[in-house]
Amino acid sequence: MRLLAILFLFLPLGAFSxxxxxxxxxxxxxxxxxxxxxxxxxxxxxxxxxxxxxxDSKWEGIDPTKDIFDLKNLSKNGxxxxxxxxxxxxxxxxxxxxxxxIKQSGASEIFLxxxxxxxxxxxxxxxxxxxxxxxxxxPFSLRLLPNQxxxxxxxxxxxxxxxxxxxxxxxxxxxxxxxxxxxxxxxEDQNQQNETNWNIVVAVIFAxxxxxxxxxxxxxxxxxxxxxxxxxxxxxxxxxxxxxxFTLKNVDFFYGFSNILIFTAVxxxxxxxxxxxxxxxxxxxxxxxxxxxLGIFSIFFSLYNYQWGWVVFGIGFNFSINLELxxxxxxxxxxxxxxxxxxxSGGFIFCVSWILFLYSNTKGGEMELISxxxxxxxxxxxxxSVAINLGYNxxxxxxxxxxxxxxxxxxxxxxxxxxxxxxxxxxKLVAQRTQExxxxxxxxxxxxxLASLGELTAGxxxxxxxxxxxxxxxxxxxxxxxxxxxxxxxKGNTTEVKEIAQDLKQNLEKINHHGKRASDIVKxxxxxxxxxxxxxxxxxINAMADxxxxxxxxxxxxxxxxxxxxxxxxxxxxLPKIEVVSQDMxxxxxxxxxxxxxxxxxxxxxxxxIKTAGVENGIIVSIKDNGKGMSEETKAKIFQPFFTTKxxxxxxxxxxxxxYDIVTKGHGGTIEVESVEGEGTEFIVKLPIQTI
Amino acid sequence: xxxxxxxDEVDIQDLFLQKFRKEIxxxxxxxxxxxxxxxxxxxxxxxxxEAILILSDINxxxxxxxxxxxxxxxxxxxxxxxxxMITAYGDDETRNKALSLGAxxxxxxxxxxxxxxxxxxKR
Numbered sequence: 001m002r003l004l005a006i007l008f009l010f011l012p013l014g015a016f017s018x019x020x021x022x023x024x025x026x027x028x029x030x031x032x033x034x035x036x037x038x039x040x041x042x043x044x045x046x047x048x049x050x051x052x053x054x055x056d057s058k059w060e061g062i063d064p065t066k067d068i069f070d071l072k073n074l075s076k077n078g079x080x081x082x083x084x085x086x087x088x089x090x091x092x093x094x095x096x097x098x099x100x101x102i103k104q105s106g107a108s109e110i111f112l113x114x115x116x117x118x119x120x121x122x123x124x125x126x127x128x129x130x131x132x133x134x135x136x137x138x139p140f141s142l143r144l145l146p147n148q149x150x151x152x153x154x155x156x157x158x159x160x161x162x163x164x165x166x167x168x169x170x171x172x173x174x175x176x177x178x179x180x181x182x183x184x185x186x187x188e189d190q191n192q193q194n195e196t197n198w199n200i201v202v203a204v205i206f207a208x209x210x211x212x213x214x215x216x217x218x219x220x221x222x223x224x225x226x227x228x229x230x231x232x233x234x235x236x237x238x239x240x241x242x243x244x245x246f247t248l249k250n251v252d253f254f255y256g257f258s259n260i261l262i263f264t265a266v267x268x269x270x271x272x273x274x275x276x277x278x279x280x281x282x283x284x285x286x287x288x289x290x291x292x293x294l295g296i297f298s299i300f301f302s303l304y305n306y307q308w309g310w311v312v313f314g315i316g317f318n319f320s321i322n323l324e325l326x327x328x329x330x331x332x333x334x335x336x337x338x339x340x341x342x343x344x345s346g347g348f349i350f351c352v353s354w355i356l357f358l359y360s361n362t363k364g365g366e367m368e369l370i371s372x373x374x375x376x377x378x379x380x381x382x383x384x385s386v387a388i389n390l391g392y393n394x395x396x397x398x399x400x401x402x403x404x405x406x407x408x409x410x411x412x413x414x415x416x417x418x419x420x421x422x423x424x425x426x427x428k429l430v431a432q433r434t435q436e437x438x439x440x441x442x443x444x445x446x447x448x449x450l451a452s453l454g455e456l457t458a459g460x461x462x463x464x465x466x467x468x469x470x471x472x473x474x475x476x477x478x479x480x481x482x483x484x485x486x487x488x489x490x491k492g493n494t495t496e497v498k499e500i501a502q503d504l505k506q507n508l509e510k511i512n513h514h515g516k517r518a519s520d521i522v523k524x525x526x527x528x529x530x531x532x533x534x535x536x537x538x539x540x541i542n543a544m545a546d547x548x549x550x551x552x553x554x555x556x557x558x559x560x561x562x563x564x565x566x567x568x569x570x571x572x573x574x575l576p577k578i579e580v581v582s583q584d585m586x587x588x589x590x591x592x593x594x595x596x597x598x599x600x601x602x603x604x605x606x607x608x609x610i611k612t613a614g615v616e617n618g619i620i621v622s623i624k625d626n627g628k629g630m631s632e633e634t635k636a637k638i639f640q641p642f643f644t645t646k647x648x649x650x651x652x653x654x655x656x657x658x659x660y661d662i663v664t665k666g667h668g669g670t671i672e673v674e675s676v677e678g679e680g681t682e683f684i685v686k687l688p689i690q691t692i
Numbered sequence: 693x694x695x696x697x698x699x700d701e702v703d704i705q706d707l708f709l710q711k712f713r714k715e716i717x718x719x720x721x722x723x724x725x726x727x728x729x730x731x732x733x734x735x736x737x738x739x740x741x742e743a744i745l746i747l748s749d750i751n752x753x754x755x756x757x758x759x760x761x762x763x764x765x766x767x768x769x770x771x772x773x774x775x776x777m778i779t780a781y782g783d784d785e786t787r788n789k790a791l792s793l794g795a796x797x798x799x800x801x802x803x804x805x806x807x808x809x810x811x812x813x814k815r
Contacts, residue, residue, distance in 0.1 A: 465780050469802035470703055476805075477710045484713075503710060510703055557751060562785075566754060 021061070022149065024088040025179065028096065030187065032180035035152070036065040038085050045080040045155070050111040052151040056084045064175040068105055068164060071174060076158045078127030083154040083175065089144045099185040100142040103176040105251060106132045106158040112142070113151055121251075123157045132159035132251035137192055139185055152177070162252045163259060163303070194369065198376040199244035205380055206237040209387055216390075228275035229390075233383060235268035240379075262302045262313060266295035269321040272382070276325055279389070280332035280340060291320050322350055325382055338396060339389040346385020353378035444654060463554060464521050467514035474514070478507045536579040541619060541687075542571040544582065545589055545610050552593040565597055565606040572613045578689050584662045585687075588671075591655040592623040592683050598646070599627025599681060618669070618689050624682040630675040638673065663687070693812065694739075696724045698732040698748035698760065699778075711805045721812070729755025733763060736773070743771050745815060750779040750786065758790060765794040774815055778803065 023038040040059035048054050060073075064083055068074065074081065100118075102108070107121025107130055118140050121133035144150055154175060164172045180188065210233035217226035239261045248254040270292055277284055298313035326347030332340035357374035360367035481500050488496040549567060556563050593608065600606030603626060611622040630638070637643045639660045644653035663671045668688055675681040697708055705725045715721045724744075726732035729752060736744065746764070750757035761775055776797040777790045787798045797811060 465801065466701060469780075470701075470707070472802050473707050473711075473805070474703075477707060481710065506706070507710070510706070514703070553753075554751070564756060564758070 022086040022088050024090065026090040026092060028093050028179070028181050028184065030184045032101075032178045032184060032188070034065060035085060035087075035177040035179065036063050039064055039083050040085075041074075041081055041083045043075065043079065043081045045082070049082040049084070050114050050116070050153045050155070052113045054084075054151075054153075059084065065173045068158070068172045068174055074158070074174065076160070078130050078157055078160045080123060080125075080155060080157045083156055085152045087144065087150040087152055089146045089148070089150075091146045093146070093181075096181040096183075098142045098144055099180045099182050100140045101135070101137065101178045101180065101185070102140065103134050103136060103173060103178075104132070104156075105134070105162075105164065105172050105174055106130075106156055108175065109155040111151075111153040111155070112144075114153075117142075121159075123155060127157075127160050130157050130159045132162065133249050134251050134254070135249060136247060137189055139189075142179060159252060162255055164255055191369070191372075195372050196244055198372050199240045202376050202380055203237055203240035203244045206233045206240060206383065209233040209383055210237060212387075213390075225275050225278045228271045228278065229386060232268045232272040232275060235264045235271070236379075236383065238264055259303060263299055265313075266299055266317065269318065270295060272386075273321060273324060275386070276328055276343065279343075279386075280328055280337050282328055282332070287324055291317065291324055294320060322347065322354075322382065326351065339392045342389040342392060343382070343385050346382045346388075349385070350378050350381040353381060445658065461558060463551060464518050467517040467521075470514040471511050471518070474507045474511045478504055478511075481507070534581055536581050538577040539580050539582050539585065540575075540577050541580075541585075541621060542573075542575050542612055544586055545569070545571070545612060545621060548586055548589045549593055549608075549610055552590055552597060556594070556597050563597075563601065565600050565608060567597075567608040567610070570609065570611040572611075572619075575612050575614050575619055576689060578619060578687055580667060580687065581662075584666055588659040588662050588685065589621070589623075591659050592685070595655070596623050596625035596627070596681070596683075599625045599629075601627070603627055615686070619687055621685045621687070622682055623685075624680065626680040629677040629679050629681055630673075631677055635673060635675055639671075693721045693815070694724065694742060694744045695721060695812065696726060696732060696735060696744050696746045698726045698729065698746065698752075698757065700727050700749065700752045702727060704749075712809075715809075728752055729757065729760035729763075732760055736764070736769070740769060741771075743773070745774045745776065745812065747776050747778060750777055750790070758793065761790065761793050761795055776811070 021038050021040075023035060025033055039062045040056050041062040041064070042049065042056065042059045049056075062071065062083065064071075068076065102110075102118075102120060104120065107123045108119075109116055109123055110118040110120070120135055122129060122131040124130055156175065210230050213226045213230035213233060217223065217230055220226070242248070242257065248257065273288060273291065274284070276282075277288065294317045298317040302313050326344070329340055329344035329347050333344045353374045357371055357378055360371035360374060481504050485497055485500040485504070488500065546569060549569065553565070553567060556565075593610070596608045597606075600608060605626070607626050609622075609624045611624070613620050613622075634645060638656050641654055641657040643657075660671055663669045663685055670686045672684045672686075673681065674684070697704065705723075708723055708725075709716065712721055712723065716723065724735060726735050729748075732746070732748065733755075736746075746760075748757040748760055755763075757777055757779070761777065764773060764775060774796045775794070776799060777795045778799045778801060779786060780801040790798055799808065799811075
């Protein structure tokens with residue numbers, strides 16, 4: 001970027017006079033005298049060329065301060081040539097110690113009046129050994145006597161295959177010899193040191209920002225903008241870092257590195273632009289792509305097209321980038337984007353500094369400090385403004401976070417209170433609901449009992465009807481027998497009377513038997529409807545199963561006369577009596593049998609089989625049907641309370657659940673189910689002899 | 693007259709024997725008993741070609757009275773036996789079903805033996 005300035009740089013010429021092609025020095029200005037006139041050159045190599053009395057009148061004139069690209073006659077591939085300059089020093093400056101500084105693009109040996117006074121770099125007939133060195137600020141003493149003609153002869157060769165920069169205007173000088181007084185050299189050296197110091201300051205700023213942004217990115221990777229800024233600052237560090245910390249005297253390295261810097265500068269600027277776009281939420285538009293294309297062009301121009309490269313890069317690309325940044329900042333500022341005014345200020349400072357820098361350069365050495373300062377300011381104005389913007393944004397974010405935090409604290413304390421009161425209400429509600437649920441559960445269990453009672457009623461009615469019929473019929477027939485007996489007594493037919501008496505006795509027994517049978521049924525019914533007392537008594541499970549099978553069958557038959565089902569019993573005659581709560585166990589059997597009959601509805605040859613068997617330490621009762629069977633899904637749920645496959649209103653869904661509780665919890669037994677869909681279901685109740 | 697009474701209640705047998713005491717003694721009627729539909733079919737098979745009046749309960753474990761009736765009708769034995777059905781469920785539907793299947797008469801429990809006698813001797 002510095003290079004751009006040089007376009008506008010008018011190199012001040014020292015006071016000098018030239019007579020008969022002799023470079024005469026009458027006075028020494030502060031900035032010294034550049035030996036840019038009076039030179040002659042000749043291709044070839046001879047020790048004689050160094051001699052003071054050598055006749056070079058046939059040599060061609062040349063200005064070796066010109067760029068090597070402008071001096072096309074010179075061989076660039078390592079051929080040795082010579083330069084000669086006659087020098088004359090006036091008496092007026094004879095008292096001053098003279099210092100010579102040399103900037104060059106090749107290697108040289110400097111002879112004064114035939115004597116070798118300085119060797120800079122290596123000149124060799126073997127071209128591969130040639131080493132180009134530019135000493136830059138390094139001072140060489142020059143012993144010139146006043147009022148005497150001196151001959152400065154320079155043996156010179158270019159190091160082959162150096163890719164000289166094309167972006168420097170007038171920088172690839174063949175040879176720039178400058179003569180200064182020691183005093184003014186010190187001043188100039190100080191100025192150059194200042195420039196180096198500025199470079200170091202700028203380099204440190206870029207390096208710090210690079211680390212800072214990278215750290216931001218590293219710990220918060222979703223903010224890609226910080227990575228862009230880190231890349232920009234890291235790449236920007238390179239030119240300032242190297243020119244600040246290193247003195248690049250090796251010409252090949254200097255140009256090689258300069259060419260790389262062109263490339264990195266284009267990348268850096270593009271990232272800066274991207275970052276700014278992102279910062280102000282601007283879309284990447286045509287301008288960005290145009291500027292980027294310009295950047296790519298400028299790389300090629302810089303490498304291959306002398307004098308145009310730096311124009312395209314410097315004015316075209318670099319200035320466009322800064323203008324675009326300024327434009328975005330202004331647009332964003334007008335849109336009230338947060339912090340845009342900071343970047344806009346940076347852009348403004350850049351423009352002002354740049355103009356100041358260009359102006360100060362036209363004034364030459366007297367404004368050297370301002371020049372250096374304004375140049376550095378122009379370079380760091382935008383990165384610094386971006387950094388300030390970052391700080392500004394962080395501050396804004398922190399302030400808003402703090403506010404949010406306060407709001408959250410207030411909210412959470414409010415919420416805490418609400419939560420507490422809600423919890424209290426919830427606790428009350430839960431307690432209330434639990435109470436209600438308990439009540440309704442008790443009610444439901446009662447309903448289930450009543451429902452099973454309802455199922456029983458029809459069965460009981462039938463069962464009770466039969467013995468009552470017998471009571472009626474036998475008492476009726478007994479009355480007839482008594483009449484008959486009377487007749488036979490009158491006839492004196494004792495045998496017949498005895499026979500009738502025998503029948504009568506038998507009938508009375510039957511009446512008694514069937515009366516008791518009816519009474520038992522009524523007792524059983526009452527027992528079923530009463531709440532369980534929980535008392536266990538020795539019970540014949542065969543008799544119980546038989547009784548409930550009949551009750552169930554007749555109950556279902558009474559409810560639905562189209563219902564027909566066969567049933568079989570296979571009772572183990574040696575089944576031991578076991579202790580059970582008979583009402584409870586009766587309810588279990590009734591439920592299982594009812595379910596079995598229900599399942600056979602609609603199947604061909606419906607059959608329910610009840611089997612009992614003694615097993616080790618217990619008995620099993622199996623209730624098996626050839627009904628519809630159950631799916632695995634249904635099977636998994638059947639013991640859950642309120643699960644039913646019956647149509648709404650027909651089942652409470654509590655039957656099996658209660659049965660399960662009665663068998664397992666009430667009697668320490670197990671109840672298992674085996675079922676195949678379409679084939680049937682078998683419930684197996686296992687009860688221990690000593691129930692719990 | 694030969695009558696086969698089919699009922700799972702065994703006591704019904706004594707009742708019939710006592711109620712028809714005179715008739716049995718006079719040789720007017722002869723009773724046989726079966727305690728299930730299956731036994732009834734065995735008896736009928738053994739007494740093929742005899743004129744038998746069948747008096748059957750409907751609700752019995754195993755083969756029900758209705759099934760027995762269906763079997764008898766399907767066998768179509770000659771002479772065709774007279775079948776009278778007895779049930780505790782005296783509803784019209786059961787009655788109509790029995791009659792439509794070919795039952796000759798339908799009686800309700802508890803049995804009115806006077807009525808039964810009349811109906812038997814009408815046959």
